[in-house]
Amino acid sequence: MSDSDPDPQKKVRLGEDTFIILCILALWPVILGWDEPVYEFALYVALAGLLVIFFRRVKRFRRASDQLNRD
Numbered sequence: 001m002s003d004s005d006p007d008p009q010k011k012v013r014l015g016e017d018t019f020i021i022l023c024i025l026a027l028w029p030v031i032l033g034w035d036e037p038v039y040e041f042a043l044y045v046a047l048a049g050l051l052v053i054f055f056r057r058v059k060r061f062r063r064a065s066d067q068l069n070r071d
Contacts, residue, residue, distance in 0.1 A: 016053045023050055 023046035029039040 016056070019049055019053065022046070 026039075026042045026046045029036070030043065
């Protein structure tokens with residue numbers, strides 16, 4: 001596989017990592033005490049996204065563990 005055509009799983013992991021960093025940035029309005037509804041909505045979106053990422057990564061780790069046990 002060439003460098004110009006990266007692994008699709010690598011792109012997914014990079015997207016997940018980027019979303020996690022954005023979620024950390026979404027916490028700052030709360031830390032600064034800003035009480036706008038849009039910030040609360042952003043926190044719920046961040047929570048939902050982080051839960052999806054969590055379950056995807058648990059599934060990925062289980063698959064890797066099963067693969068190691070088979071080999």
